[in-house]
Amino acid sequence: MPHVLSTTDPDFERRFAQLLTMKREDSPDVDEAVAAIIADVRARGDAAVLELTEKFDRLALTPEGLRFSGEEVDALCAQVSAEEREALELAAQRIRAYHVRQMPEDALWTDPDGATLGWRWTPVSAAGLYVPGGLASYPSSVLMNAIPAKVAGVPRLAITVPTPDGVANPLVLMAARIAGVDEIYRIGGAQAIAALAYGTETVAPVDKITGPGNAFVAAAKRRVFGKVGIDMIAGPSEILVIADRHNDPDWIAVDLMSQAEHDESAQAILITDDAAFGEAVARAVETRLETLERRAIAKRSWEAFGVILTVRDLHEAATLSDRFAPEHLELCVEAPEALSAKITHAGAIFLGNWTPEAIGDYVGGPNHVLPTARSARFSSGLSVLDFLKRTTLAKMSPAALAAIGPAAERLARSESLEAHGLSVRARLDRLNAR
Amino acid sequence: MPHVLSTTDPDFERRFAQLLTMKREDSPDVDEAVAAIIADVRARGDAAVLELTEKFDRLALTPEGLRFSGEEVDALCAQVSAEEREALELAAQRIRAYHVRQMPEDALWTDPDGATLGWRWTPVSAAGLYVPGGLASYPSSVLMNAIPAKVAGVPRLAITVPTPDGVANPLVLMAARIAGVDEIYRIGGAQAIAALAYGTETVAPVDKITGPGNAFVAAAKRRVFGKVGIDMIAGPSEILVIADRHNDPDWIAVDLMSQAEHDESAQAILITDDAAFGEAVARAVETRLETLERRAIAKRSWEAFGVILTVRDLHEAATLSDRFAPEHLELCVEAPEALSAKITHAGAIFLGNWTPEAIGDYVGGPNHVLPTARSARFSSGLSVLDFLKRTTLAKMSPAALAAIGPAAERLARSESLEAHGLSVRARLDRLNAR
Structure with missing residues (x-):
């Protein structure tokens, strides 16, 4: 049974607050092991990466074998069916069309004081994308990470993907090729993050690392942050559906299950203004859970973290949804825009x-890398901005310096930063002497 | 003596690489102490904050006294001279005018398949700004952090500033008032960050924390990251000046010293295409160092980390500057735009x-909170974007779902995520049955 509650319950606020702070994930503490792996890769480069790959992925490689050759990529891509390739190409084209619109504009203007001000955006020089191996090796994630980087103009984009026992996922390689990835390495875990951040003889270092991964990868990303930029550390997936009675309960049930099937720690939440509809969805979920391929996972997620919440009206639904700040929010109501x-x-x-x-x-087009665990309160999904940085520009004319320089000098003195003030004063004195 | 080198030196590349990786700051490891402080504030709220404030700031407060009253702010602001107030107001007006232009636009469009796509930006609901106490309590930093938040539309903006022995900096209070800050608390250190992140009886929690601080504050920000958003963890300041011979050596010298005076760990770098000009600047620095108020700090920074680097031409200067990726870059050359x-x-x-x-x-107008320690390779200065988050929007018409749904279903099957595919299939079947 999922958690069933209503805003009319006498102890609603207490139970709702419990739901909000419910811990869904136990992250194993792998930080020490990860620190050792990073130090090893920094010290010994390829040699360490090769040893760790043999140990964790049961795969003996030479330094030359760390990177997929063009022929190897060709051979793997040839295994992808035409139908799958076309689906990936459609997805890539739509993701690209969406993200192209995110490109921010440069600006430059001169204000009335004669100060020319502005900014400009430039891409990072090199980005690295981590792709998990095994079951969670999703070609869609390759597209969602790589395409924004390429739209941003990143000239060098490298992927690392572990290939346990030497087995690679052809769809991942195909997605990388479609997205325009420049280099693909068959390494994973903390050693891949260390290689991307610090470089080895074979892997040139990058400036930004994105992409999902297990606890080792997440801990390694946290550790290299500062040396390079990283994206968010993603938690388990979530969906919140606000649905009125004018829905097929089965559609809503399968939408809820589409997140529950990801992970036992995933969370699926229904908010409805009709208790009977909520019950109908609960029954539809039970029916779907009888036959779903991933029913074991979906069932455990639904029973531990699933929620059916009845509200008085849709206004209340919106307010409570905001408190969850869900990663994914479906609005299955008659006036979804309102x-x-x-x-x-x-x-x-x-x-x-x-x-x-x-x-x-x-x-769809929008990115599927999105903020989890209520972090949508303060952060956004992946975008081209994650692969760009902004440099601000300022140029004073002598007249502009004369107009605003004295205020800068005054504030520098107030902050006891004399040389700051003197750097302005030296120039103002020259102007006054003219 | 600063580090003096030339790209024509036989061992230039080795020495330059050493400069790039030179460690300038020893951060004390305060992480355990900080973890204990955060746990204490989470467990005991105001009581813990009051005890820690008495211990670290030698200041006994009641819960009501944690927050500055309007009258207290009035009284402190009355101590600010008219000249200083006007300088702050000019700065605020110019910073606001610059940051208003950074506001990103929402977007919504319908593509040829009938999919309506877009995004919208919303401000965080509450932000907290940490302001250091003592010498580094800079009113300019209050403006630089608070104004972007208010331009972004953050409805609730709180400041924490420690007041050791009860002494507050009137200029900080005045800057907060000018910037439109809503709440000001006289607390500091890790306890302030914990109070902002988790809330106490007196301090409501915020969603985003920005602002500089000492090692305790930096460690606390790292620890609460995830629960709330944080800005970058800033390192010591840096300036890189590219100057040709057509400059007054004293201007360049005092510009270099304006960063060196911040901190013994600050770094000032001159790159010039004229060795004799470099020598003249070195002499001018020595002269300035005889009289500067903060000469002890500036001298230590200059001798440990200062650099005078002679290059063959300005193209080489640009290439080497990019390897430093400096926080501040002055282009004192005849054609700075080029x-x-x-x-x-x-x-x-x-x-x-x-x-x-x-x-x-x-x-000037642009923000002075900027990426340090070579992180300009992948990150940007503070902006209104730091106080906004983006929600992506997607709406399929039945025709759009018919057009692109089968590809989604295909990819879901390839990723063994059956329920994902079924959520599309259930709707496609309804369309086909029509």
């Missing part, structure tokens, strides 16, 4: 019941 | 010799 306008915190919103969240995972 | 176009990595660029970096610290 309800959307009441939402402040969500990673991605899916409007209307013809927009199942799974569309956004693959072909 | 040289600027060759630069890829810098936090802020100051064009021409009428633009001393100190203008940017106070009144």
Whole structure:
């Protein structure tokens, strides 16, 4: 049974607060092991990476074998069916079209005081994308990470993907090729993050690392942060569906299960203004759970973390949704735009019941790398901005310095930073002497 | 003596690489102490904050006294001279005018397949700004952090500033008032960060924390990251000046000293295409160091980390500057715009010799919170974007789902995520049955 509650319950606020702070994930503490792996890769480079790859992936490589050759990529891509390749290409084209619109503009203007001000955006010189191996090796994630980097103009984009026992996922290679990835390495774990951050004889260092991974990868990303930029550390997936009675309960049930099937720690939440509809969805979930391939995982997620929450009206639904600040929010109501306008915190919103969240995972266009664990309160999904940085520009004319320099000098003196003031004063004196 | 080198030195590359990786700061390991303080504030709220404030700031407060009252702020602001107030107001007006232009636009469009896509930006609901006490309590930093938050539309902005022995800096209070800060608390250290992140009886929690601080504050920000958003962890300040012979050596000297005076760990670098000019600047620095108020600090910074680097031409200067990826970059050359176009990595660029970096610290308009320690390779200065988050939007028409849904279903199957595919299939079947 999921958690079933209603805003009319006498102890609602207490139970809701418990739901909000419920811990869903036990991260093993691997920080010491990861620190040792990073130190080893920094000290011994390729030699350490090769040893660790043999140990963890049961794969003996030479330094030349760390990187997939063009022929190896060709051979793996040839295994991908035409149908799958076309689906990946459609997804890539739509993701690219969306992200191209995110490119920010440079600016430069001269203000009335004669100060020319502005900024300009430039891509990072090199980015590294971590792709997990095994079951969670998702070609869609390759597209979602690599395409924004290439749209941003990153000239060098490297992927690391572990190939346990030498087995590679052809779809991952195909997605990398479609996205325009420049280098692909068959390494994983903390050793891959260390190689990307610090470089080895074979892997040139990058400036930014993105992509999901297990506890070792997450700990390694935290450790190299500062030396390089990283994206968010993603937690287990979440969906919150706000649905009124004018929905097929089965559609909502399968939408909820599409997140529950990811991970036992995933969370699926239904908020409805109709208790009977909530019960119908609960029954539909039970029916789906009888046959789903990943029913064992989905069932454990649903029973531990699933929520069916009945509210008085949709306004209340929006308020409570904001407290969850969900990664994915489906608005299956008659006027989804009006309800959307009441939402402040969500990673991605899916409007209307013809927009199942799974569309956004693959072909919608927006990014599927989104803030989890309530971090949509203060952060955003992956975008081209993650692969760009902004340099501010300022140029004073002598007249501009004369106009605003004395205020700078005054504030420098107030902050006891004399040389700051003198750097302005030296120039003002020259102007006054003219 | 600073480090003096030339690209024509036989061992140049080795020495330059050493300069790049030179460690300038020894951060004391305070992580355990900070973890204990955060746990204490989470467990005991105000009571813990009051005890820690008495211990570290020698200040006994009641819960009501944790927050400055309006009358207390009035009284402190009354101590600020008219000249200082006007300088702060000019700075605030210019910073606001610059940051208003950074506000990103929302977007919504319908593509040829009938999919409506877009995004919208919303401010965080509450932000907290840490302001150091004592010598580094800079009113300019209050403006630089608070104004972008208010421009972004953050409805609740709180400041924490320690007041050791009860002494507050009137200029900090005045800057907070000018910037429109909503709440000001007289607490500091890790306990302030814990109170902002987790809340106490008196301090409501915030969603984002920014602002500089000592090792305790930095460690606390790292620890609460995830629970709330944080800005970068800033390192010691840096300036890199590229100057040709057509400059007054004293101007360049005092510009270099304006960063060196910040901190013994600060770094000031001159790159010039004229060795004799470099020597003249070195002499001018020595002269300035005889009289500067903060000469003890500036001298230690200059002798340990200062660099005078002679290059063959300005193209080489740009290439080497990019390897430093400096926080502040002054281009004191005849054609600064042309040289600027060759630069890829810098936090802020100051064009021409009428633009001393100190203008940017106070009144230029761009933010003075900038990436240090080579992180301009992958990150940007503080901006309104740090106080906003983006929600992506997607709405499929039935026709759009029919057009792109099958590709999503195909990819879901390839990734063994059956329920993802079924959530699309359930809707496609309904369409087909029509």
